[in-house]
Amino acid sequence: MPEQVIPYTLRYSSRARWVSGRIRPETGLVITLPTHAKPQEAEAFLVKHQQWALRHLNRCAARWTQIPRAWPYGTSLLIRGEAHQVEVRKARPGGVEQAPDRRLVVRTPSAGVPGAQRVLQRWLKEEAAVTLRQRVEELGALMGLRANRLYVRNLRSSWGRCWQGGSLSFNYRLIMAPPHILDYVVVHELAHLKEPNHSPRFWEVVGGQFPEYRPARSWLRTFGPCLSA
Numbered sequence: 001m002p003e004q005v006i007p008y009t010l011r012y013s014s015r016a017r018w019v020s021g022r023i024r025p026e027t028g029l030v031i032t033l034p035t036h037a038k039p040q041e042a043e044a045f046l047v048k049h050q051q052w053a054l055r056h057l058n059r060c061a062a063r064w065t066q067i068p069r070a071w072p073y074g075t076s077l078l079i080r081g082e083a084h085q086v087e088v089r090k091a092r093p094g095g096v097e098q099a100p101d102r103r104l105v106v107r108t109p110s111a112g113v114p115g116a117q118r119v120l121q122r123w124l125k126e127e128a129a130v131t132l133r134q135r136v137e138e139l140g141a142l143m144g145l146r147a148n149r150l151y152v153r154n155l156r157s158s159w160g161r162c163w164q165g166g167s168l169s170f171n172y173r174l175i176m177a178p179p180h181i182l183d184y185v186v187v188h189e190l191a192h193l194k195e196p197n198h199s200p201r202f203w204e205v206v207g208g209q210f211p212e213y214r215p216a217r218s219w220l221r222t223f224g225p226c227l228s229a
């Protein structure tokens with residue numbers, strides 16, 4: 001049987017006290033060495049933990065292929081956590097139609113990828129705004145909290161933000177995540193209206209409405225980078 005080569009990235013850290021390995025779908029295996037360690041120590045680590053690394057890398061690869069990472073022409077796109085087949089048609093006026101058999105028909109007046117992408121992103125933003133408005137209201141009512149204003153935007157590096165003065169903004173890509181993940185982010189930002197930091201008090205408020213927040217957070221860390229259109 002041919003031996004499987006395990007790819008990894010080597011990293012040195014002044015804070016590391018021993019050799020360690022970490023596997024994430026978006027980074028693969030990263031082996032961290034203390035600053036003064038020899039590179040051979042990474043190989044020794046790998047020999048010792050080969051079974052562990054193979055098992056996790058294969059599991060990551062399997063999950064990873066289920067979720068599209070980028071603009072998925074002719075493939076599938078997640079909407080509310082469900083994979084939809086994307087079809088692009090040249091037609092006027094532009095728009096998106098969600099067919100019952102989980103097909104997403106994107107009509108674009110201008111041929112080419114950027115045109116279709118613009119149409120799709122606009123539609124995703126509108127869908128996100130409708131759903132987020134509704135969930136902020138419903139979950140807010142349950143928690144006894146009310147946002148002053150709500151913005152749905154293309155946030156670069158976060159899923160949501162709570163501003164001084166009680167405004168909330170959300171990343172429109174949340175519409176691609178499963179509904180309970182969107183709910184978790186809504187609850188998280190609503191909780192900031194009461195507790196501005198991430199103190200134990202804050203997590204108590206979150207947990208009061210959304211007890212299973214830990215797996216939701218790790219879902220976002222693992223699969224969040226895949227939610228792009």
Ligand SMILES: [Zn+2]
Nearest residue numbers: 188192197198
């Ligand atoms: Zn927060």
